[in-house]
Amino acid sequence: MKFGLFYELQLPKPPGADTWDPDAERRIYHEMLDQVELADKLGFDYVFEVEHHFLEEYSHSSAPELMMAALSQRTKRIRLGHGIVLTPPRYNHPARVAERISALDILSGGRVEFGSGESSSDMELGGFGVERSMKKAMWEEATREVCNMMVSEPYGGFEGEFFSMPARNVVPKPVQRPHPPLWVAASRRETTMVAARLGMASLGFGFETPDELGERCEEYWRLVQEECFPIGHAINPGLAVLSTFMAAETDEEAVRRSANGPGFFAYSLGYYYSPVTGAAHQPGKVNIYDRFNALPSEQRDGRGPLVAARLMSREEIAAEEPTDEVQRALFRAARSGQAIGTTDTIAKNIKAYEDHHLDVLVLVAQCGDRKHEHIMESIERFGTEVLPEFKERHESEHRPWREKRLSAVDLPVNSSI
Amino acid sequence: MTRAEKINDPELRSRVIDAYGRMRGGDPSGAVRLLADSFIDTLRVHPELLELTTTVRGRPFPIVARWPSFGANLVFDPDAGDPPRIDFVRDRFALSEALTYFEFLVDLALDQGL
Numbered sequence: 001m002k003f004g005l006f007y008e009l010q011l012p013k014p015p016g017a018d019t020w021d022p023d024a025e026r027r028i029y030h031e032m033l034d035q036v037e038l039a040d041k042l043g044f045d046y047v048f049e050v051e052h053h054f055l056e057e058y059s060h061s062s063a064p065e066l067m068m069a070a071l072s073q074r075t076k077r078i079r080l081g082h083g084i085v086l087t088p089p090r091y092n093h094p095a096r097v098a099e100r101i102s103a104l105d106i107l108s109g110g111r112v113e114f115g116s117g118e119s120s121s122d123m124e125l126g127g128f129g130v131e132r133s134m135k136k137a138m139w140e141e142a143t144r145e146v147c148n149m150m151v152s153e154p155y156g157g158f159e160g161e162f163f164s165m166p167a168r169n170v171v172p173k174p175v176q177r178p179h180p181p182l183w184v185a186a187s188r189r190e191t192t193m194v195a196a197r198l199g200m201a202s203l204g205f206g207f208e209t210p211d212e213l214g215e216r217c218e219e220y221w222r223l224v225q226e227e228c229f230p231i232g233h234a235i236n237p238g239l240a241v242l243s244t245f246m247a248a249e250t251d252e253e254a255v256r257r258s259a260n261g262p263g264f265f266a267y268s269l270g271y272y273y274s275p276v277t278g279a280a281h282q283p284g285k286v287n288i289y290d291r292f293n294a295l296p297s298e299q300r301d302g303r304g305p306l307v308a309a310r311l312m313s314r315e316e317i318a319a320e321e322p323t324d325e326v327q328r329a330l331f332r333a334a335r336s337g338q339a340i341g342t343t344d345t346i347a348k349n350i351k352a353y354e355d356h357h358l359d360v361l362v363l364v365a366q367c368g369d370r371k372h373e374h375i376m377e378s379i380e381r382f383g384t385e386v387l388p389e390f391k392e393r394h395e396s397e398h399r400p401w402r403e404k405r406l407s408a409v410d411l412p413v414n415s416s417i
Numbered sequence: 418m419t420r421a422e423k424i425n426d427p428e429l430r431s432r433v434i435d436a437y438g439r440m441r442g443g444d445p446s447g448a449v450r451l452l453a454d455s456f457i458d459t460l461r462v463h464p465e466l467l468e469l470t471t472t473v474r475g476r477p478f479p480i481v482a483r484w485p486s487f488g489a490n491l492v493f494d495p496d497a498g499d500p501p502r503i504d505f506v507r508d509r510f511a512l513s514e515a516l517t518y519f520e521f522l523v524d525l526a527l528d529q530g531l
Contacts, residue, residue: 132486136517193520194516219420327472327473
């Protein structure tokens with residue numbers, strides 16, 4: 001199993017304030033640079049950064065290609081993942097996506113992971129005039145053509161349902177051939193299975209449990225082997241799962257430092273993606289962090305009286321879970337602490353993912369109003385005390401496991417896993 | 418055996434597998450039409466599916482209403498008493514959309530033991 005860091009660039013407003021400290025956005029951008037630079041030195045494999053627009057407080061990461069360009073010059077090995085680029089043409093013209101991905105691949109020496117998706121918040125869809133019922137079709141058409149642009153010399157032009165352009169040679173071309181590994185955002189099981197059929201890795205936003213992952217993994221690989229009709233020119237079979245993350249000297253201290261990060265992450269996500277609150281959001285006039293803090297403590301933190309004593313067990317979490325898949329993902333984002341605790345606790349918890357053949361565990365450290373120094377310490381602890389043993393087993397056990405499955409695949413593969 | 422082949426109901430199984438064949442044959446729009454018809458027929462034969470709910474934001478939410486809204490949209494008002502139907506707001510569908518409808522129907526059939 002490999003490891004990544006995940007960034008939304010969250011920035012809660014100060015309590016009671018109408019806006020942020022003038023230095024706040026500069027601060028979190030530079031903190032992210034420092035955090036990823038450290039992760040790179042310690043051997044983390046991936047960083048994934050979202051593209052979101054207008055989702056104030058929840059995500060201030062609207063130009064991830066610029067952050068990735070900066071990171072390409074401050075890091076040496078870590079893979080630079082778009083998690084994800086919004087590819088419906090009204091967000092980003094497909095030729096511009098192809099150009100930016102290729103340029104970043106050149107700048108980084110072939111370290112780009114090309115994740116794509118379409119988002120579903122009213123703020124973003126409405127802001128760019130993307131029709132909700134068409135967004136998946138737009139994503140597919142544009143993503144397929146971005147891949148074509150990266151391999152075709154010249155690109156022969158396209159007359160599509162959602163964009164058209166004449167023949168042009170879209171330059172530069174990426175270092176990785178035929179193109180960087182493909183990922184797609186998947187918050188539901190069915191999307192993961194669509195990913196398998198299209199030959200893309202699934203960047204799982206469902207906070208899936210190890211057992212769920214095990215079931216999905218088996219079906220995912222069967223589809224890759226037997227029913228794949230790729231969207232690109234090389235497939236990237238792989239499963240990633242997100243988990244909130246905070247490592248400290250004791251479990252109690254990790255929970256304290258984790259603070260309300262996971263709770264705010266889930267609350268603000270639910271706020272923007274709900275058709276009720278998200279559609280009614282008044283830009284620039286709401287303090288979402290104040291709303292979050294006004295919740296009863298057990299809803300805010302999700303752990304209630306267990307906070308002071310210990311982490312919730314998987315069984316305790318499972319007993320309270322909603323049945324609806326989307327609601328369950330939010331619940332888990334707020335409450336499950338698989339990667340929160342001492343490095344011993346974390347290693348024990350995440351071993352279950354390794355046992356179920358997870359490819360990449362993506363850790364969400366920057367969320368809510370967590371402190372930069374705590375995130376740095378977490379990365380340091382994890383990188384020195386947990387990562388090496390998993391890295392070793394990735395090479396000795398997981399890679400042969402993957403190669404065995406890939407041997408049954410008769411398609412070109414470009415994967416960094 | 419694929420998951421679609423595990424559907425017990427022979428007619429539903431046959432139509433779902435046929436829909437998959439249309440997708441592979443480059444006709445995702447035809448696949449969506451067949452899947453939508455199969456879904457509505459399933460709800461007609463098994464009206465108890467309309468009663469199944471999950472909880473969303475503290476309120477009961479019909480499981481069948483999770484049918485994706487990509488343009489073959491489910492119209493279902495439990496209070497009005499009208500039978501559920503699919504309204505097609507467009508004719509052309511992408512492969513990923515057809516695959517998502519396919520996965521939804523297969524999951525529903527297997528989860529409910531149909």
